[in-house]
Amino acid sequence: MVITVELRRAAPVLAAVVLAAATSAACSGAGGGGGAADGNAINVLMVNNPQMLDIQKLTEENFTKQTGIKVNYTVLPENDVRDKISQEFSSQAGQYDIASISNYEVPFYAKNGWLAPLDDFVAKDTAFDQNDVLPSMRQSLTAEDGKLYAEPFYGESSFLMYRKDVLDAKSLTVPDNPTWDQVADLAAKADGAQPGMKGICLRGQPGWGQVFAPLTTVVNTFGGTWFGKDWTPQVNAPEFKQATKFYVDLVRAHGEAGAPQAGFAECLNNMEQGKVAMWYDATSAAGLLNAADSPVAGKLGFAQAPVSKTKSAGWLYTWAWGVQQASKKHDAAWKFISWASGRDYEKLVGGKLGWSKVPDGKRASTYENQDYLKATPSARQTQQAITAADPRNPGTQPRPTIGIQFVDIPEFTDLGTQVSQQVSSAIAGSTTVDAALDGGQQLAEKVAAKYRAK
Amino acid sequence: MKRTWQPWGALAWLAGILFALPIGWMVLTSLHSEPDAATNPPSLTAPLTLQGYREFFGASTGQSSWPPLVNSASASIGSTVLVLLLAVPAAYALSIRPVRKWTDVMFFFLSTKMMPVVAGLLPVYLFAQKVGLLDNISYLVVLYTSMNLPIAVWLMRSFLAEVPTEILEAAALDGAGLITTLRRVVAPVAAPGIAATALICFIFSWNELLFARVLTGVVAGTAPVYLTSFVTSQGLFLAKVCAAAVVVSLPVLAAGFAAQDKLVQGLSLGAVK
């Protein structure tokens, strides 16, 4: 029996020892695991866009030194960060004090009580000057209860960017307010203007925020909508189909190579490398195309988002800072937001990194700053596009909820993504637009049934 | 075989080069500047630079990339040790002095591997949130252990089964205790197998992405999660991502190359019985 007794005793003891050893090893490896408990530190979860990487660079020197608040950043690509933020906020895990959210999330996050209202902070912080924030931005970050829940870091609409030099050489001119028919015609004529150059870059990558961002604005201006006022889904209605066919045909005929996988990054690269003559996308892309190290800086022209039946068609989007309700550091979080979304931060970036890198599109004062205006040829068109955007009434018919390039309901991420995968396949040529949208209609019907029942 | 023209050898070399080519290209790309990394046709002779590696180690953001690497090492080593400590006794009870119906037990172990991990992810997350284990490496250690334990028991059982019964009986007759038997008789036969198992567990833990994505945040983020953060939706990133991929894969590559003989030897034992 000696052996067996030995073993019986040994096993649990051994297990306990191992667990303890593994745990302590792990904790010491992680630097004590105490990041969240540290009194003077806040945790920020954000998307890894260049503007965010810039603030990461500037924080230590220009924020932590002044306030004593350390900022721990977690940066992730857009798709990943959305999953993570919704998971974090829906469970109110409290790991992060601030996250970069958009005007898509704010209304329903606020309704669910996941965000801390910012009105009291704004009222006390006169230097922040809330009235300088553009009205459409303020409106889109205010929830149904009339409270403000996020502050914009940068804002954008969408417009048409084009290679002025290339089109000039072919004696083509882009009107300031083009129609989609004109743009399709220009794309056909500019196709092949230089070896390997296609007419236009349009996103085709699956994702509600990828292909459906520009595509939904096309649908809007063609007279279509995801849902009618009473939540009747209209995904396979004639207008929606016509718009999608137009988009798919255009990108298949004169669009970029690899269109079904092309998102913002791929199109940006195509534009910089001279692979396309035009690009319909976010106004914030202009800053990147005009940056000092961009090969196409100074060769670009800008026009308003192409339209068909509406007067304007640009979207409205902002990456904004929201404070998690479960966070215990609302005061420190506001200090960070006040700095990051403040007027002085824009000047700091302008002075240190260059005026083309300013996180713009959110404050009226930005568009009065001469340094900024000199460095930003797209400033006027951007301001016009953001001002013209009307998130409550973006199409030709009344809508059940807010949103231009999205429908502001939580189900839209899933719905939009699933339909976008079909549309992306249609761009690849492996399915038809009709089939894609008929499938989309069924999915939309499921979502709509839920809202009609309410 | 004589030293003549070896057609099979040439074919093997060709296959080897083909398989290693993407990795070679990854290393070369990591040493190029971003614009040189994104040319068509590829620029083979572009000047080399360490900029990608500098970016990985935080040249432009000031963020250190050591914590994720250390986190990955802690999680992988911690769970590998725990797996071995649990699996060796279990394998012993399944082979050398097997419990009755040990095949059923083996089936149970293996069947846990066939359930989709993702189906249990939500409870695992909610539990961690309730008890405050989010963003904690110990939790990853536990999960990685459960992930690797079935395979480890499976492989280890085969290795221990290699130990000839006669020797064990002889040792018992000689009055050797359990520890002595394990050390003198079992260990020499099973050592390569244990090493191979440990290596495989280490590799799978180091590579794990799904749990780490969902359960870690500021403090405990692992290297694969960190790696994905270099794919920006705005701007060029090929050189940076390749540099990151090289650094993150390096520990596994090094361990794997160093132990490839053990791996072959170990797996051969694992399959025979």
Next chain:
Amino acid sequence: MTVHSPTAQHRSVPLRANAPRLAGQWARRAPLLPALVFLIAVTQLPFVATLVISVLRWNALDPTNTGFAGLRNYLAVVTDANLRSSMLNTAVLTVAVVLASLVLGLLLALLLDRRFLGRGVVRTMLIAPFLVVPVAAALLWKHVLYNPEYGLLNGVLTEVWRWFGSDHPPQPDWISGMPKLAVEAALVWQWTPFMMLILLAGLQSRPIEAVEAARIDGANAWQVFRYLTLPHLRRYLELGGLLGSIYIVQNFDAVFTITSGGLGTANLPYTIYQTFYQAHDYGQASAAGVVVVVVSIVIATFALRLVSSLLRNEAS
């Protein structure tokens, strides 16, 4: 579990034959218990929780509207065309990758089993893909190899066409044109080395005398392979197939990275992940998880028959 039935042992001679039988059984079980308890706690308890959540109406994005849903989640799951197609995708992906990497692995193992100059170097090169972190490999294939603008594949085409004086090389869009094949190729590249390692181990444990004897009896290379090598390798092929299937059925990294589940490549892990983390429909995602587990168990029963053939010799 049948571990608890108190009966006699059947392999080695009991070390103390006269010890009480019951105590002897428990002594045998003791070393097994920590692993067993650990695994049950960490893998089975969450599944019980999943089972409970699957009958709840619970969408995290709509926290005020929760309650008991009965079987409605299951109804939604079985009528969901996406889930059905992702089941099919999972099966196709697993079978294709496992078979292709087994065949390729076998060919490479046969090559490596010969002696030639620099065999060690070639083996190291062939193992390397297995040692690249999967998400790094997926990123590598997506951005560095497949990218239609600056990927290596199209870059090589441009270069080759240039040698022949053509400025218009074909520039296929690999991922969009053949999305499933693109994911499969990346996975086959990673898993072939693993299969090769197992099969190489098998080849090297082949009794050399039998081969020699067969040769002397006038068997040609094909006959030796067909009647000696292949039967000997059967167990190794089964082991490789089993381990490969276990990991590829669960593959998430490659699908998530290369196609984001688009273009009809979504497999089960990706689809369930999407329901969890994009739709946040916890109830429906859990129901899908349960359905998948049930289907897995059915399939696993067949797989385990294969396993039992691996174990049969020993248990008898």
